Amino acid sequence: MALIVNGExxxxxxIENEFRTIKGHYERTLQVACCERDPEFRALAKDNLASRLIIQQEAMKRFPEVSTEDVKSRLAKLIEESGSEDQFLMRIGMPVKDEGLLHAQVSNGVRMDKMMIAVYAPEPTPTDEDMRAWYEKNIQYFLTEEEVKASHITLSLAGARSRAEVYTQVRELRGKALAGADFDALAVEHNSNKETPPDLGWFKRGEFMEEFECIAFSMNEGEVSPVFTTQLGFHICKLTGRKPAVPKPFDDVKDEVRHRMLEQHRDEKFNVFVDELKKAASIEDTDPDEGCGCGH
Structure with a gap:
């Protein structure tokens, strides 16, 4: 028994499942190695679970009974959003329909909806002046995506006697490009894939392989890259254009501004609400951190 929240x-x-979910996220984003941050993640897991439980407890306290009509309405909406009842049951991890459990889960959802409506109220109705001021203060949310334009030379390893041979060839081509040779002409002559034009046109992040984009977006216009590799072989590229991110016109993003303002309002209200519940709650952590068990 590691955590008791208001007697529950x-x-x-x-707790262990929540801990592993949190740690797995940080491992996937390369922000953690081995068990160096396990105490932090375990504490976060306990805090997450305690917060969720006190919210559920408060919802049950405020709305102990919910109407059958509300439950049916919410269930119908969830099924519609999922595409079918079977898909909805799969999404909530219920391979075989259990009427009692399903009713309890949907009822909890109804309680949460009712409680959060009360927590968020009154919600703002910003004027155009309010929205424009918020837009200008938070302009980083309303920028176009940065774009670059590049040409490339790719030499495949297929049929080569060695990687060193291909690397040397690409390095020689880079030297010619740096000396002033026409990059696209070199690409037309030497590219392994003759069907792909040298000029890749304008592109945003996420449209090409990450290895290529890391090089392209880090270059200055007119610059020829160092030799680099991907699974396709050895490459060099030349950046031929750059469109920096610029603010989108206010009138084009007015609806998004309104939505973000509402989300900010809700986040602030929710955080205050949870903090107040936690201050009033009895939360007992009976077990110290146990580490990761790997010997470190």
Whole structure:
């Protein structure tokens, strides 16, 4: 028994699952190695679970009974959003329909909806002047995507006697380009894939392989890259244009501004609400951090 919230226990297995989910996220984003941050992640797991439980407890306290009509309405909406009842049941992890459990889960959702409507109220109705001021203060949310234009030379390893041979050839081509040779002419003559034009045109992040984009977006216009590799072989590229991110016109993003203002309002209200519940709650952590068990 590791965590007791207002007399209600949170099982060790639940805490461990939450901990592993948090740690897995940081591992996937390369922000953690081994167990160096395990105490932090375990504390975060416990805080997440305690927060969720006190919110559920408060919803049950405020709305102990919900109407059958509200439950049916919410269930119908969830099924419609999922595409079918079977898909909805799969999404919530219920391979076999359990009427009692399903009713309980949907009822909890109804309670949460009712409570959050009360928490968020009154919601703002910003004027155009309010929205324009918020837009100008938070302009980083309303920028176009940066674009670059590049030409490339790619030599495949297929049929080569060695990687060193291909690398040397690409390096020689880079030397010619740096000396003033026409880059696209070199590409037409030497590219392994003759069907792909040298000029890749304008592109944004996420349209090509990450290895290529890291090089292209880090270059200055007119610059020829160092030799680099991907799974396709050895490459060099030349940046031939750059369109920096610029603010989108206010009138084009007015709806997005309104939405973001509403989301900010809700986030602030929610955080205050949860903090107040946690201050009033009895939260007992009976077990110290156990580490990761790997010997470190």
């Amino acid at each position: 226990e949170i099982e060790d297995e639940t």
